[in-house]
């Protein structure tokens with residue numbers, strides 16, 4: 071399904087032992103262990119590090135963020151307007167610093183990605199260009215249990231074009247008694263409604279269940295039916311390997327504050343396939359930063375909007391430098407470590423969590439995230455049958471930071487950049503002790 075899956079679940083799980091010293095041993099031989107020191111880890115009242123398993127919600131702060139912001143503050147105080155060209159990281163072409171690293175992150179070619187706005191804003195801007203409904207082909211396919219912002223964005227886009235969401239939305243639902251979607255069912259729905267569907271827009275990783283969708287196959291099937299395909303990569307970017315360009319994905323957007331650690335409300339990412347990026351006639355909402363920089367200031371001679379080719383041509387305003395500096399500090403870490411190495415550790419780290427939870431699974435809880443490594447990233451979602459809220463609060467009291475979703479799901483995401491196998495072991499034992 072996804073690239074890079076070196077092990078089967080069984081082989082992986084058979085290699086583990088439920089023992090704290092075994093977990094510590096895995097940490098000692100972990101090639102990525104020193105990256106933990108590059109992050110600020112919140113402390114418990116007794117001064118020890120918390121067990122932070124909420125990196126899928128808000129990633130930890132890289133230690134380099136503060137100086138990255140200070141650099142821009144210094145340039146502002148020292149150079150003011152001249153920092154646009156003479157600053158250490160000149161502000162005028164600031165967004166260009168991300169061109170290559172953002173492309174590497176999502177498997178794009180340089181020019182297909184830009185860092186701008188926030189995620190939901192980017193989804194709207196993408197739908198302006200890529201949701202172009204006709205009387206016959208106007209429907210949008212999405213998951214039933216999507217993140218609320220995506221549901222609101224899609225429903226309001228439908229209304230914007232004069233459609234009732236009751237007619238325009240096709241919701242993908244799990245089968246009776248199941249928690250996650252089957253690829254075959256998604257494919258069948260798309261093929262059944264093929265010529266009515268204008269857009270398929272699903273999240274690459276579902277925020278609630280942690281399920282990783284088969285983006286390659288779904289994109290392929292939907293494009294064969296003549297649909298446009300966009301992915302919300304909020305929980306996928308920095309978590310699982312992506313090959314957006316090769317998969318032929320039309321557009322995508324992601325936030326940079328979850329697995330990407332660029333801070334609350336960080337400036338987001340946006341991807342537009344090269345075949346669309348080169349089409350400067352494509353309908354869009356314009357602003358000066360999307361215009362070709364060569365002609366941007368020739369407005370008395372060239373008053374019309376001439377978008378720059380590539381994803382850059384969807385920018386509207388000039389980049390918020392103070393907010394972009396943390397994105398640079400953080401994406402540099404991903405660039406240095408590489409998604410392949412992160413995924414490799416992540417498969418083992420989350421595999422270890424799966425193994426430990428398997429040993430204690432009882433009537434009290436069940437993991438609803440798919441078991442196959444290809445269908446999950448860092449996160450496991452644990453459905454707690456008995457007193458879920460109390461269990462979650464008990465974890466919090468023990469210094470374990472996880473996330474609770476109504477009515478009964480605890481989400482945990484050990485992330486390969488800063489979590490340890492011992493974190494995973496401690497969490498599993500705290501949870502099962504509480505149960």
Ligand SMILES: *Cc1c(COP(=O)(O)O)cnc(C)c1O
Nearest residue numbers: 188189190217219273277304325
């Ligand atoms: C986190 C998340 C968002 C958040 O949207 P913002 O515009 O960044 O506030 C949207 N969609 C999904 C799927 C998410 O996981």
